[in-house]
């Protein structure tokens with residue numbers, strides 16, 4: 453009897469021990485699985501979003517249309533593989549930024565041994581590169597006289613790689629080999645805004661496209677100022693740094709680079725004509741200095757002339773009659789031949805005039821400019837919606853493809869920006 457009961461006790465004990473061991477194993481398996489799926493989620497989040505903040509404060513405000521564009525998203529998806537160039541196994545990703553490193557020989561091949569020059573800027577030459585995959589990118593080869601070391605270059609690439617927005621010319625890769633530093637960007641097939649404003653080989657930019665370009669640029673800068681962490685000041689906003697994509701969407705280029713412009717011996721960085729006078733006197737560059745340059749760019753879109761052609765003198769003369777508000781039609785680009793909406797032109801000019809105020813404090817923030825420009829486009833759409841007469845419809849049917857693609861872009865803007873109510877800056 454005693455032997456029977458001790459056998460029972462041993463049996464129960466063994467059962468309990470096995471049960472406990474199984475429970476522990478089950479618990480461990482569960483925790484391991486949960487951790488794996490958390491890691492998976494966080495890395496995919498890292499690849500598809502960028503930390504956001506509003507007004508420099510850590511808050512949850514998400515800017516209206518910040519996103520990774522398709523090209524850069526693909527490079528993130530294909531982490532660790534040679535997606536752009538196909539073939540080479542050497543490419544790898546800079547930690548946490550999703551930016552690919554490419555071997556020199558691949559870029560050499562894609563640029564036909566650096567003969568496919570698109571242009572030359574302060575930082576060096578830019579080449580068009582045709583990849584083995586059929587993709588096209590732009591390769592900026594930084595001048596070798598740059599004082600930047602390897603460590604600084606990699607830091608810069610990591611920072612640039614974190615900036616993603618549909619209105620920025622996003623960085624997708626880099627190369628640091630054979631003493632060369634190269635930055636690889638999304639290719640902007642329609643070239644720069646300055647070529648569209650001043651090169652006669654391009655069609656005249658319509659008024660509605662000019663307003664849309666202004667809004668695109670404002671959104672890109674708003675992201676750099678208020679969305680990026682840490683925030684970024686551009687330091688060289690001007691039409692040659694605004695590039696246009698296949699559908700004439702505008703994107704801000706040349707942001708986030710350490711400025712070592714050898715053309716300016718005075719240590720003043722930026723381009724004369726666009727430079728905030730306050731920065732020239734104080735040598736302190738702020739977000740409001742970018743706002744000043746943006747104001748000059750707005751006037752350039754309105755008047756179709758640049759600072760070297762007396763733009764600002766022209767504006768100041770007109771401002772005497774307008775008190776900053778109405779009557780700006782006299783500065784309108786004569787090539788538009790009156791084909792613009794007077795109200796829109798006055799609203800945009802009044803905004804531009806506020807941006808170039810001598811006092812930085814009185815200039816609007818970029819988010820205010822986004823609201824004003826969104827409102828201009830929104831009002832236009834509402835006017836069209838409610839006041840369409842049969843003759844309007846006939847005109848609309850006769851409009852060019854570009855105009856109709858513009859309209860669909862306007863619809864996109866409205867759906868993205870439901871908060872663009874009227875704002876007085």
Ligand SMILES: Nc1ncnc2c1ncn2[C@@H]1O[C@H](COP(=O)(O)OP(=O)(O)OP(=O)(O)O)[C@@H](O)[C@H]1O
Nearest residue numbers: 570571572573574575578590637638639640644692
């Ligand atoms: N991603 C790109 N896609 C297409 N063209 C580009 C791209 N990046 C630059 N370019 C072209 O290359 C040329 C040189 O550009 P870069 O930005 O180096 O200098 P810049 O803006 O002309 O002058 P600066 O250096 O004084 O700002 C410009 O004509 C520009 O239009």
